[in-house]
Amino acid sequence: MNFPSWTLLGQSLLSGIFIGSLYGLLGLGLSLSWGMLRQINLAHFALAFLGAYLTFQLTSVVGMDPLMTLALILPCFFAFGVLMQWLFSRFAISPFNSLLVTFGITVIIESLIQWLWTADYRRMDSVYADMKFKVGTLYVPIPELFTLLIAILLSLSTWALLRYTDLGRALRASAEDGQIAAAFGVNEKKLALLLSGFSAAFAGVAGLCLALSYTLSPSQIYAWIGVVFAAVMIGGLGNPIGPLVAGIVIGVAEAITMALISPAWAPLVSFSLLIIVLLTRADKI
Amino acid sequence: MKLITSMILAATALLLALPAAAAPSGPPIKIGSTLALTGPLSATAMIHKLTGEIYVEELNKRGGLLGRPVEWTVKDDQSKPDVARTLYEQLVTVDKVDLLIGPYATPNILSAIGVAQKYQKVLVHHTLGIPSLAKYDMQFPAWSVGYNPETTVPNTLFDALASTTKFPKTIAIVTSKFPSVYMMSVGAREVAKKRGVKEVLFLEWEFGNKDYGPIASRVKDANPDFVFVGAIGMEGNQLLDAMKKIDYVPPLQFFMYPAPGPLAKAPGAEHAFAASIFEQHPPFTNNPTAAAFVKIFNERAAKAGLPDNSVETQAAASYSTWQVLEAAVTATKSLDDKVIAAWLKKNKVDTIQGRLRFDGPSNFGDDLMRIKQVQNGHWVTVWPKEWAAPGVKVLAQ
Structure with a gap:
């Protein structure tokens, strides 16, 4: 076996970091709603793709800059997240039932996307698509770098908000023990609405990143679920930095596997890591 | 000479006086199939759906099959072979269709072949990618890739x-x-x-x-x-x-x-x-049927919002499937699956991708891939x- 060139290894490492950051970004909202609201929100993936299609539409048809689309998408998604939480609370959906209900919502959103944009592939043309720069022999694409930076920014801000603000303390207290938190004057229901709104808005941001770098088709919604679930579980439920770190670990491990062994072995990596984590530190998840 | 000219004129007048084709009448001939209308294969399956709709409309305008209108029932197999199998069972046992047409994609086609074999139905199908897996003797591939593509x-x-x-x-x-x-x-x-x-x-x-x-x-x-x-x-x-x-x-x-x-x-x-197997330029479009199909497909695909409106392999294979079935039913004047299958094995069918034959291994003929x-x-x-x-x-x- 020939040892691969350093350029190949370096480029693969970069590729792994970039896709890992997208795993982390997709996992951020999922981890928060799972860990703090006790909802396994499968609809998060469908929302991310709806965000991607809306970005595509606003950019390709209306002619907006892709980044500016967030000004429209984020408030709408926040409102959707609030509405979804209100309904969950109104009908007292249990954590297990949330999995079924959100799967139903996923199917509805997928059908909506297919109805509006057809099942055919869509690729957004944007000014950012071809932007890249070179560091030595390595190429750094701007859309992927943007995804990495936004994932770091959102994960760290959410972590700081949860750790250092009264709002964050109240959210953590509610997640820990809602009744005791309520006894101390924390309005659990309002906080849940807020958190659900933020999670949905994070899906909108992930949608923008998907649209910037990937070809879209409605069925792609399901292609991301397995690996992002692994990142969320490895990273720890309710931990805003965990999915990003775990996502990058998975992404890099997959990319290096592709570069050194075979791309066909890459899918084994994320689930092997998940099994190892479940066996060794299940209590920390 | 005068007599011949008069006869030609009379014949032309008679032809012009006749309607293009007699309107089909009687109970409809039901043709059933599934397509991957949702799921990962749905982008391509939309091409097959549009092609089938165009073909059936045109066929009914031409007088249908055996003078009867044709009704196409297409169900969504969700890109899943197991769902395709169940739905083909339904088509045969519940919907009681007269004829079957294959779904899109190799795994789903193989599922449909299994059901067709169980009920001894003819199955003309498009885009089966692994010919060696098609063991049933009444399945007929309309995608001419040959037996060893x-x-x-x-x-x-x-x-x-x-x-x-x-x-x-x-x-x-x-x-x-x-x-x-x-x-x-x-x-x-x-x-x-x-x-x-x-x-x-x-x-x-x-x-x-x-x-x-x-x-x-x-x-x-x-x-x-x-x-x-x-x-x-x-x-x-x-x-x-x-x-x-x-x-x-x-x-x-x-x-x-x-x-x-x-x-x-x-x-x-x-x-x-x-x-x-087909691109929408000459010499393929020198065939008037192909040229007419290209024109209508381009228009309808644009209307349906498909990003790519051109006729190529998928649409051509799908169209050929319908052509094969129509040719066999018309020639045999029968809906009997065994009669249709026997005719197909002995005859060649002209399609928009070329002349297809079904007398090779697994009923595959020539490789017409370009x-x-x-x-x-x-x-x-x-x-x-x-x-x-x-x-x-x-x-x-």
Whole structure:
């Protein structure tokens, strides 16, 4: 076996970091709603793709800059997240039932996307698509770098908000023990609405990143679920930095596997890591 | 002379006085099938749905089948072979259709073949990629890839490359593990070896892979003269995107089953090759039936919002399926599956992709796959020469 060139290894490492950051970004909202609201929100993936299609539409048809689309998408998604939480609370959906209900919502959103944009592939043309720069022999694409930076920014801000603000303390207290938190004057229901709104808005941001770098088709919604679930579980439920770190670990491990062994072995990596984590530190998840 | 002229005029007047075709009457002939209307295969299945709708409309305008109107029941198999099996059972036992048409995609077609065999129904199908798996003697492929496409298609490709001044010395074969694509890629390895082309890289990835960066980097690192990409759907575009991000375009590249519209428009795809049975240019459109279909498909696809409105392999295979079924029913004047199957085995059918025969192994006939190339952002057939678009030849990078 020939040892691969350093350029190949370096480029693969970069590729792994970039896709890992997208795993982390997709996992951020999922981890928060799972860990703090006790909802396994499968609809998060469908929302991310709806965000991607809306970005595509606003950019390709209306002619907006892709980044500016967030000004429209984020408030709408926040409102959707609030509405979804209100309904969950109104009908007292249990954590297990949330999995079924959100799967139903996923199917509805997928059908909506297919109805509006057809099942055919869509690729957004944007000014950012071809932007890249070179560091030595390595190429750094701007859309992927943007995804990495936004994932770091959102994960760290959410972590700081949860750790250092009264709002964050109240959210953590509610997640820990809602009744005791309520006894101390924390309005659990309002906080849940807020958190659900933020999670949905994070899906909108992930949608923008998907649209910037990937070809879209409605069925792609399901292609991301397995690996992002692994990142969320490895990273720890309710931990805003965990999915990003775990996502990058998975992404890099997959990319290096592709570069050194075979791309066909890459899918084994994320689930092997998940099994190892479940066996060794299940209590920390 | 005067008499002949009068007779011609009288005959013309009579023809003009007649309606185009008698309106079909009586109970409808029910034809049933499934298509992957949702799920990962749905983008391509929409082409088959549109083609089927156009064909049935036109068929009914021509007088239907055996003078009776045709009714097409199409169900959504969700891109899942198990669902396809269940739905074909339903079509036969509950909907009690008279005839069956195949679904889209190899695994689903194999499911449908199983049901057709159980109920001894004829199944004409499109786009079955692994001929050796079609064991049932009343299944008929309308996608003319021949019985050994894994050998014949790469050979046609290398013949096309040999017509240029830049026949490759080295090859990288990178492939999805999607079964029909993988089979072709493995076949290409053998053919390349026999044609004296040195393999410098062979890579395979799971269908649904999301990160093509490391694959692109490995291809660039191997620096082959020619890259054979065993990709299905958008996989080819994703690999091209990844190669573009590292400023790499292979000197020569071939894509097995690409999404043709998006690939032709992709940066870095100029001069890329693919296989095809039909492109909407002469000599294919010299056939009036093909030309009429192209016209109506282009209009209807635009109306349906499909990003790519052109007729190529998928639509042509789908159209041919209907042509085969119509030809057999019309010739036998029968809906009896055994009678139809016996006729198909003995006769050839003219379709828009060429003349099909069903007397080979597994009822496969000739390999009619041609090689097309992206030239100025459009697919044009370049090989064999007799099927090349007017004034077009194979171009090397």
